[in-house]
Amino acid sequence: MSKIIIVGTGMGSLSAAALLAKEGHELTILEQNYLPGGCSSSYYRQGFIFESGATTLVGFDKGMPLGFLFDEIGLEIDTERLKVPMKVHLRNGETLIRHNDLEHWISEAESIFGTKGQRSFWKFCFKISKFVWESSLKQQAFPPTSFSDLCSLAASFRPEQLTKIPWAFYSMDYLLKKFGLNENQLFVDFVNEQLLITAQNFTKEVNVLFGATALCYTNFGNYYVFGGMIQMVKKITDWLENKGAAIHYRTKVENVKFENGQYQVESSNGHFSADKILFGIPINNVIEIFPDEKLKKKYINKTLNNDKLYSAFQIGVGFKRPAGFEPDALHHQIHLINPLPNINAASVFLSYSHPIDWYRAPLDKMVASISCHIPNPNPDLDIDKEALAQIVFDELDSKGLIPRDAIEYFHVSGAAAWERWTGRKFGFVGGYPQYMRTKPWQMIDARLDGRGAYICGDSAYPGQGIPGVALSGINAFYKMKCSLRK
Ligand SMILES: Cc1cc2nc3c(=O)[nH]c(=O)nc-3n(C[C@H](O)[C@H](O)[C@H](O)COP(=O)(O)OP(=O)(O)OC[C@H]3O[C@@H](n4cnc5c(N)ncnc54)[C@H](O)[C@@H]3O)c2cc1C
Numbered sequence: 001m002s003k004i005i006i007v008g009t010g011m012g013s014l015s016a017a018a019l020l021a022k023e024g025h026e027l028t029i030l031e032q033n034y035l036p037g038g039c040s041s042s043y044y045r046q047g048f049i050f051e052s053g054a055t056t057l058v059g060f061d062k063g064m065p066l067g068f069l070f071d072e073i074g075l076e077i078d079t080e081r082l083k084v085p086m087k088v089h090l091r092n093g094e095t096l097i098r099h100n101d102l103e104h105w106i107s108e109a110e111s112i113f114g115t116k117g118q119r120s121f122w123k124f125c126f127k128i129s130k131f132v133w134e135s136s137l138k139q140q141a142f143p144p145t146s147f148s149d150l151c152s153l154a155a156s157f158r159p160e161q162l163t164k165i166p167w168a169f170y171s172m173d174y175l176l177k178k179f180g181l182n183e184n185q186l187f188v189d190f191v192n193e194q195l196l197i198t199a200q201n202f203t204k205e206v207n208v209l210f211g212a213t214a215l216c217y218t219n220f221g222n223y224y225v226f227g228g229m230i231q232m233v234k235k236i237t238d239w240l241e242n243k244g245a246a247i248h249y250r251t252k253v254e255n256v257k258f259e260n261g262q263y264q265v266e267s268s269n270g271h272f273s274a275d276k277i278l279f280g281i282p283i284n285n286v287i288e289i290f291p292d293e294k295l296k297k298k299y300i301n302k303t304l305n306n307d308k309l310y311s312a313f314q315i316g317v318g319f320k321r322p323a324g325f326e327p328d329a330l331h332h333q334i335h336l337i338n339p340l341p342n343i344n345a346a347s348v349f350l351s352y353s354h355p356i357d358w359y360r361a362p363l364d365k366m367v368a369s370i371s372c373h374i375p376n377p378n379p380d381l382d383i384d385k386e387a388l389a390q391i392v393f394d395e396l397d398s399k400g401l402i403p404r405d406a407i408e409y410f411h412v413s414g415a416a417a418w419e420r421w422t423g424r425k426f427g428f429v430g431g432y433p434q435y436m437r438t439k440p441w442q443m444i445d446a447r448l449d450g451r452g453a454y455i456c457g458d459s460a461y462p463g464q465g466i467p468g469v470a471l472s473g474i475n476a477f478y479k480m481k482c483s484l485r486k
Contacts, residue, residue: 001023001024001025001026002025002026002155002274002275002276002396003019003025003026003028003035003274003275003276004020004026004027004028004274004275004276004277004480005027005028005029005030005263005265005273005274005276005277005278006027006028006029006030006037006277006278006280007030007253007277007278007279007280007281008031008032008279008280008281008457009029009031009032009033009037009237009247009280010037010040010232010280010281010457010458010469011037011038011040011466011470011473012037012049012280012456012457012460012461012470012472012473012476013029013278013279013280013456013457013473014036014233014236014237014240014280014460014473015065015069015239015456015469015470015471015472015473015474015477016072016278016280016454016456016473016474016477017029017072017236017245017278017473018069018072018236018239018240019069019072019073019148019239019473019477020278020477020480021239021243021244021245021472022073022243023481026244027240027244027245027246028245028246028248028272028274029240029245029246029247029248030190030248030251030252030265030267030269030272031247031248031249031250031251032250032251032252032253032268032423033249033250033421033422033423034249034250035230035249035321035325036230036233036234036237036249037052037229037230037233038052038053038216038280038421038422039052039053039054039422039429039430039458040052040053040054040229040232040233040336040466041228041229042227042228042229042230042231042360043172043230043231045301045316045409045411046409047318047359047361047362047365047409048316048318048360048365048367048409048462049228049230049353049359049360049361049367050228050316050367050369051087051229051316051351051367051369052229052421053169053371053429053430054229054313054465054466055229055349055351055369055376056085056217056222056329056331056465057079057222057223057224057229057466058080058087058217058220058221058223058466058467059134059220059466059467059470060185060223061220061221063133063134063137064133064137064220064467065136065137065325065467065468065470065471065474066466066467068137068474069470069473069474073236073239075235075236077096077225077231077232077235077352078212078225078226078227078231079223079224079225079226079284080223080224080226080354081222081223082100082222082223082224082329082330082331083100083223084097084098084099084100084328084329084330085098085099085100085217085218085222085329085331086098086222086329086331086332086333087328087331088190088193088194088330088332088333088335089332089333089334089335089399090112090186090189090190090335091186091189091335091336091337092186094112096108096109096112096362097308097328097329098218099218100218100219100220100221100222101219101342102122102123102126102219105122105218105219105458106118106119106123109122112186113181113184113186113187113190114184116180116181116184117179117180117181117184118181119420120175120179121175121179121181121331122216124175124179124212125175125211125212125215125216126212126216126219127218128164128167128208128209128212128213128216129212129213129216129219131160131164132164132209132210132212132213133213133220135158135161136471137471137474138156138476139152139156140152140475141413142439142440142441142475143441143443143444143445144440144441145445145447148482149305153188153422155441164209165209167207167208167212168207168208168209168210168363168439168441169207169439170207170208170442171203171205171206171207171208171211171436172191172195172203172204172206172207172208172211172212172215173203173204173212173436174208175212176188176191176203180312185475188203189240189335189346190335191215191344192346193202193333193335193346193347194214194215194333195211195214195215196347196373197333197347197349198214198217198464198465199211199214199433199434199435199464200310200373200430200431200432200433200434201433204436205433205434205435205436206434206436207434207436207439207440209440210434210440210464211434213464214464219221220254222331224330224354224357226354226357226359227357227359227360228353228360229374230358231359235255248267248269250268250269251267251268251269252267252268252269252423253265253267253289254266254267254268254289255289255290255291256277256289256290257290258292258449258451258452258453258455262274262275263275263276263277263452263453265277268322269290270372271458275452276452276453276454276455276480277452277453277454278453278455278456278476278480279448279453279454279455279457280455280456280457280473281424281457282422282424282425282428282432282457282458282459283299283302283303283444283455283459283460284303284304284424284425284426284428284459285423285425286448286455287299287303287422288425289449291454292333292453294449294450295448295449295453297443302444304429304432304433304459305420306376306377306378306426307376307438308378308433308435309376309377309426309428309432309433310373310375310428310429310430310433311373311374311377311415311418311427311428311429312338312370312371312372312373312374312414312418312429312430313343313345313371313372313373313374313383313385313412313413313414313415313424314370314371314412314413314414314417315368315369315370315371315389315392315410315411315412316367316368316369316370316410316411316413317367317368317369317370317402317407317409317410318361318365318366318367318407318408318409318410319365319367319368319402319403319406319407319408320364320365320367320398320406320408321355321363321364321365321366321401321406324405325366325437327352327355327401330351330352330353330354331349331350331351331352332349332350332351332405333347333348333349333350334347334348334349334350334395334396334399334401335347336348336395340372340391340392341386341387341388341391342382342383342384342388343372343373343374343375343388344375345372345373347372347373348370348372348392348395349370349371350368350369350370350401350402351368351369351370352367352368353366353367353368363409365408368402370392370396373430373467374414374415377415377426377427377428378415378419378426378427379415379416379418379419379426379427380416381414381415383414385413385414386412388412389410389412393407402437414427415427430458431457431458431459431461431464431465431468431469432458436467440471443461444459444460445460445479446460446472446475446476446479446480447479447483452483454476454479454480455476456469456472456475456476457469457472457473458472460472460476461475
């Protein structure tokens with residue numbers, strides 16, 4: 001059995017850690033924060049429990065990464081499958097419900113966007129998304145970077161792949177044209193804002209394989225975790241500790257070297273060494289703390305700078321629940337008539353705590369997490385966050401989503417807070433956006449240096465949030481396991 005150091009406790013590295021611990025490896029997990037989970041965590045403030053980042057959760061359906069992971073380690077978490085995954089408030093004042101059932105959703109889309117092209121577009125997207133999820137979990141050697149990866153992929157090859165893979169060369173913009181939807185501006189705007197929250201980019205840059213999968217996010221099981229995302233994360237960290245893993249919080253990894261056949265790690269909390277290391281942090285951070293020439297050369301053209309990334313502007317709100325206030329959906333995307341000043345966000349995303357989730361708020365109160373993208377993140381960027389919050393509150397009040405006079409407490413945050421909370425370079429979050437020039441097989445391989453350093457997380461598997469990073473952790477585990485066997 002190997003001694004392995006894991007850097008970070010995001011859902012990417014925790015997924016790999018759980019599978020490694022199940023095989024009996026000796027794990028030392030180093031986390032710079034005082035809580036686990038990174039961008040999918042929760043924290044207490046002023047009587048409320050706020051989500052750090054992620055609020056929506058998919059991936060528990062059969063053949064999807066979280067279902068696979070929790071089955072493998074035999075854990076269950078306290079969730080509710082949402083009847084209404086999301087509501088979208090369009091710029092023209094109409095609202096639409098993103099029904100989970102495909103037929104129901106197609107009828108809804110046709111009633112708002114017109115019948116032209118909708119049925120065939122959504123049927124096609126759903127077929128692609130099913131294919132992507134089904135193939136992803138079966139092809140753990142992805143992306144292939146060695147002969148044995150290719151052999152492993154060939155062994156699980158399905159003829160269907162020949163007809164689907166070429167869609168990686170086409171953009172969602174092309175797909176809209178193919179279905180005659182590119183001149184339906186209301187629909188194009190809808191698709192762009194939906195892609196931004198799932199693929200971190202717009203129709204011209206997101207390829208069809210990822211874009212169709214991202215758009216059909218709401219047609220899979222969507223779950224609410226009682227107590228906040230940290231309850232899911234804590235289940236895994238508790239399980240890891242029971243299996244003997246040592247988790248050190250407030251321990252920031254500052255430098256990593258490969259010396260005397262081992263990885264030597266300097267941290268804010270002392271020295272650690274191991275046979276292998278798995279970084280669950282973005283590649284931008286890895287290349288700063290692991291100054292390896294081979295690594296720099298390999299990643300110099302793959303590492304994105306801040307002008308290609310996003311951070312998030314967030315508002316955490318605790319509010320009194322007005323009499324009879326029973327939201328018909330927990331998640332809302334609100335498209336704005338005027339983009340928010342300075343950050344140019346054309347939509348905001350609002351997630352309520354579940355009305356009966358007494359862990360997060362007393363039953364007569366609720367929590368709202370509101371967020372939008374900040375392009376070109378830089379922790380020194382001076383944004384008037386209070387002024388932005390007031391604009392957002394006006395919008396939410398006018399739509400009856402949060403009455404202004406019900407707000408008891410709120411706090412705002414941007415790139416600097418993200419850099420502090422997660423240590424992520426530039427405070428960038430949400431993962432590497434999709435870009436047409438990066439095909440799925442050109443994504444960052446889990447094997448970093450060809451020796452014993454590995455990576456997972458949302459710069460390695462861009463765009464698809466928690467299920468995507470869980471998949472990146474599963475793939476990293478698979479590649480580590482193959483090397484441990486040799
Ligand atoms: C506002 C927002 C909303 C989102 N909404 C959703 C959503 O609704 N649904 C969804 O599925 N996804 C969503 N996402 C995306 C999703 O949360 C992330 O992609 C995912 O959680 C990232 O996981 P990760 O493991 O890659 O990294 P992270 O979560 O960033 O974890 C990295 C961990 O490493 C630690 N770390 C960093 N550097 C060091 C170091 N040097 N030493 C030790 N520890 C270190 C950090 O503290 C952190 O705990 C959202 C993200 C944001 C920011």
